[in-house]
Structure formats: structure tokens, C-alpha cells
Amino acid sequence: MSFENVRFTKEHEWVRLEKSGGLATVGITDFASGELGDIVYIEFPEVGREVKAMDPMGTIEAVKTVADLYAPVSGVVKEINTALNDDPALVNQSPFDKGWFVKIELSNRSEFDGLMEKNEYDKMVGKD
């Protein structure tokens, strides 16, 4: 997949901005899903909830550990990936595609622009 419109956070989330702008899809990276191991449950924020960048907005329960899901950008949660309720393993299998978590309507585009690009993120996790 192309990572042109994708940015990354230090907390290992990715954010993909739709071409039309405004709506951003959020997930966790392959590095993060690999580190967490088998994911068994995701606690989502409610649709309609207003989140601020870097707020914990949900939790990710893996077999061996639990992690917070942070909002990478401020905005309103418009959609959650309900497919993960039945099959949370999608996050492990397809972290950048079928394993997305939520869609957020951005309230401040500059927050997105301030996040890491793929090469910077890869460098952070030692993948470059």
C-alpha cells in the first residue's frame, strides 16, 4: 500500500487522511501489533466522542498485555471498525488495512502534518 497520506505517532498509531481531507482512519502499526502479540479484544471510544490528540481513547487487550489506544489527532470519532469485535486478530493479520480501529473527523489539520512520515517512523523503530 502507499504511505503517501499516512502519518505515524510515537505511540505506534498510523493515521491515513482521505484525499478529500477531513476524515482520518486510525490504526496501529505492524510493529505495534507484533509487539503486542495476539490481540483478543478492543475497547473502542463511542461514536460521536470528541477526542484530543494524545488522549487515551480506548484499550487494546492482547494475550500477554494491555495497551492504551491513543487519539493521534483531535476531532470527533465518526466510525469504529466493528469487524474487530468478532475478529480482533485482523489487527495482527492486516494492521494497515482490515485491522483499522476508528475514523476521526479532524478538527486541526496541522496536527496531522506535524506527525512522522513513514521513513521517520521506520527509523524510530529501527527498521530503516
Add this chain to the structure above:
Amino acid sequence: MSDAKKTPIYEIHKASGAKIVEFAGFLMPVTYGSIIEEHRAVRERVGIFDVSHMGEFVVKGPRAREFVNEIITNDCSKLAPGAVQYSVMCRENGTAVDDLLVFAVDDDRIILVVNASNIDKDFAHVLTFPRDGVTVENASDSYALLAVQGPRARDVLEACPVFRGVGRELDEIPYYKGFGFRHEGREILVSRTGYTGELGFEVFVPSKLGAVYWEAIVEAGRPFGIQPIGLGARDTLRFEAAYCLYGHEIDDETSPLEAGLGWVVKLAKQSFRGADALRKEKEAGSGRTLVGFELEGKNIARPGYGVVMNGAEVGKVTSGAYSPTLEKSLCMALIARTARDENARYAVAVRDKKIAAKMTPLPFYKSRAK
């Protein structure tokens, strides 16, 4: 990390891409890919575990059984050669130093198999007993220990050339019995024991040849779909079967009676360390008791989370998991005995939330090991 030990199988784990973690001072595989898939492989087929980090103390001498019997809560005085027994060793005050297997290999030789995290503490404890007519050796670095577990475990070992023509048929070895034999001049010990709730064997081989025997069993297991299993699935498997894990259900502050291990505490036995305290505890009733809960929903109860009843904390979670077999969020907890009530409404404090939980009998998964 630098002074962490490696088991004789370490290089094989690493080459297969296992995720390695430091556990009890050893670099151990936590998973080779998916903990849940490894868990299912053991329930449905067969898995092989490197448990070489476990400790082995060899007690030798004509008085080996008497010596060990003073240390452990169970009664090993009548163990026939080849018999294995699960036990606990306690301090004077009745708290658990460790849980262990007592493998009565011969009339005058017993191997104590102890937890890796407790090897030094346990050996020091064992040395506090007078060694009349026995020698005790910490032989933990001399053995590699391989566990083969799952409904096809026997088929795998029968297919492995190492176990052919050893004078014993593996299908004649009952649960918690074992035997020794020689292979190319070296002693191999096999016991029908395990930590998964499935049919299984544990194989003690010389540590230098650990990797060779690992490969031999894996090769023989290929037609049966054998899968290497890391510590992650080892934990979820033992959890479903409600086997205690030291540091969780029992520890330096817990007595075996609290942890539901009364069946290995033989109070009628003449004497053993901790007997007086355990007799008193038995008479008065334990302060705490180990119970199982099923959580509503899918949050996982992690060790240390509080168990709440009528708004008050009555205990702590000792182990919790999403059970791959039962597909439920389950946990074990030590709670105040007075708060034990099958019909009460409990909750587990999962971070900032109280998740409703109902008491459910242990074990969660009925063992098929026998």
C-alpha cells in the same frame, strides 16, 4: 540482559524467529508467532516446549526418601521407583518456598524439579536440612528438559527412534510415572507429566545434547503437526487447567492450603517443615481461598487487579486470560474465605472500571492428562 542464561535450544528458537524474552534469568521463547495458535496446537495435536530453564536437584543415598520427606508437604515415603509426585515445600510458617515435582527415579535417587525463578532460593532452602546419608546436587545446568504435550504426544515419541527398543512401551506408562533408559550411552529420563492439561511427557536429556534431542522429536513429530510452543501458550494452557504458577497463585506469602493445594499437604505425615503452621491453619480455616471467575465481556483480568464485592475489595487476581479453548475472559483470584459465596455478585477492577464477574468452578478446563 547480558548475563541472562541461554538454554541448549536457544539458537534453534532464535533461528525460527521466536520472540525471545528474559524470564527467570533465561532468554526464553514467549511465542513463535501466535500464542493462541500454539495453544490450540497443544489442545488439538501436539506441541514441544523447551523447559530447560527449570531446575533439577539430585538427591542420592539410601535415605533419599526420608530426606525429601522432611522438606515437602506431600508424602514421598512410599513412592515406587519411577513414580513422580507433585508437591510443595514450605517454611516453618507454612508459606510456600516453591512447588515442585519429586521424581523418585531409583530407590536411592530422587530428582526434585523446581521453578527456574526459584532455583537459588530453593537450593539454599534444601541445604538447611541435615544431610545424613544423602548428597544433594544442584544439577540444573546438566539437564535439558523437553515437554511433549497434546493428544498426539505419545504417537510422536513412539515415532522417534530415540525411544525405540528402550524396554518399555510408552503406552504402558501411567500418569505421573516415568523411567530412565540409556541412549548411546547417556541416561534419558521420561515421565508422563506436564503443565497443559493434555496427555504428555517430559524428557530429561543431557544439556549438551538438548538441541539434538529437540530436533529428533520435532522430526518425528512432523507427520503429527508438532508445533514448538513458547512460554505464552504454556501459561494459557496451565491457566485453563488451573495449575498453580509460582509467583501468581502461590508465593512467599501464600500457603498451599490457601491455593487449593490441600491435596498435596499430608498433615498426617509424621513431620515436615511447616507442618505445625499448616495444621493450625487447617484447623482454624485459611484466611484466603483460591477461586475462579468468569468476567462479563472481554476485558482481561491481569494479576494484581482487585476483586470487589459489595463495593469492598475482597481479594486480588492471581492469573487471568482470555481462554482460547473456552473463548471467555477468565481469572483465578485469592479472596478472603469469608467473602466466598457462589451466588454473590463480584466485580474485577479492570483499570478504571468495575467489570462484573461470576464465580465459576476450577479448573476451567478438565484435564485430559490422565
